[in-house]
Amino acid sequence: MMERAESGQKLYTSMRLWEFPDQYIIEPTDGSSSSPLSISRIDASMNLIDGVPESNSLRVPKILTIFGVIGMLKLVAGSYLIVIAERERAGSYLGHPIFKVTSLKIFPCDHSLKNSPAEQKRLETEFSRLLNIAESTSGLYFSYDTNLTLSAQRLHDLGDESKLLPLWRQAEPRFLWNNYMLEVLIENKLDPFLLPVVQGSFQNFQAAIGKDIIDVTLFARRCTRRNGTRMWRRGADSDGYVANFVESEQIVQMNGFMASFVQVRGSIPFLWEQIVDLTYKPKFEIVRPEEAPRVLERHFLDLRKKYGTVLAIDLVNKVCTIFHMQSI
Structure with missing residues (x-):
């Protein structure tokens, strides 16, 4: 019989990203009434805050709706916040909705680069150009509810205690595409923001065999x-x-x-x-x-x-x- 393996820690499914001159604010907007996350644009430090700062005519933030945080990537001198800007429903996996990333957005936290040596600035510029290619990375899939890094058999074999862990702690590191990028969020104990992402291909469809409906899923997980x-x-x-x-x-x-x-x-x-x-x-x-x-x-x-x-x-x-x- 089919079993549903659900995490005891719910992930934020929709957020609002506020882009202030000195910080990024990620505010959950899925009805969870949780604290916003502040990320410094100077040194990429993170902390939860009570609310979004007030804006005025001199401090008008850009606002973007996002659907997940991929993580933070540190280069030579600066760090970069990577988020999911667009998604689409790809199908269902063991009764849970699966989404495909259709657009990534990268936000630099590199204000400290101004005081870096010239060679570091040159390398940072070169690497950041390469990083822009990541915005078009294809074949990225995620779920807010279930662990996509494990096959159905291994998911079934998880103990009850393991199934209550946050999804990132259940994940198989081999197939966790953003494993490295989640490290900073893990260190800051930001479990509701920690969205596991896999790279590969996913297809789900239904067909009729006589009077019965058969549900078929094809899932390829690429090792990191x-x-x-x-x-x-x-x-x-x-x-x-x-x-x-x-x-x-x-x-x-x-x-x-x-x-x-x-x-x-x-x-x-x-x-x-x-x-x-x-x-x-x-x-x-x-x-x-x-x-x-x-x-x-x-x-x-x-x-x-x-x-x-x-x-x-x-x-x-x-x-x-x-x-x-x-x-x-």
């Missing part, structure tokens, strides 16, 4: 470790974590029953490299082959720990090879 473009991020590291690891889940629900199928994929779990050239199939070379058995063992031990019995499929060559690994 060793990400990069396919041609330049290859193989595994010394701990067995492979490049561009993705967990894909198919969930089928009908008449109150649910079935979930999970598969994972990633780069070949060795230390290897490949020189990209104009050939159709560039050759790859295993680096430090004496370490290959240890790296491979670590990779599959980690998979077995997280997923149980592993059925591995080798897609390197034209002939498909299948390995059934119950122990290693």
Whole structure:
């Protein structure tokens, strides 16, 4: 039977961001009657306040409705607040609404940069330009009510106490896209603002089979470790974590029953490299082959720990090879 795993800590679903000359104020507007959050534009320090400061003709703030706080990102000298400016309903996951981020907004907290050395200013300018690309990051999904970083089976296996924890504490770090950016908010114990976000793809649809309605969900979670473009991020590291690891889940629900199928994929779990050239199939070379058995063992031990019995499929060559690994 389908179970609903709900957090005991409710997240703010709608907020108003006030942009004052010296600070940003994030005011919950979802009826929670909670204290606004003040973030300094000088040093990015945070604290809860009693209310939004009064404005006047000399202090007229810009106001933006936001739907979540991604977190804070610190560069060389300044910090940057990243929020969700627009969202759209993407479907339902285990009975909970899922949203897709359609627009991010970045707010600098870099007034202290004025007193920084010239080299720091140059680097900050260069990095902040790259940061602007993040506003168009695709494939970001979130839920205010349930943990999207865990598969249906792992969500089902959570203990009752764990289900009452804030969503960020339940989250699987591998698939928590904004893990690093949440650290400052975690340090300040701002649980209602801590919105876990995953990157990947999500699709949910319904279809009729005779008189029955079947609900199908396809969810791919991209791991945050060793990400990069396919041609330049290859193989595994010394701990067995492979490049561009993705967990894909198919969930089928009908008449109150649910079935979930999970598969994972990633780069070949060795230390290897490949020189990209104009050939159709560039050759790859295993680096430090004496370490290959240890790296491979670590990779599959980690998979077995997280997923149980592993059925591995080798897609390197034209002939498909299948390995059934119950122990290693």
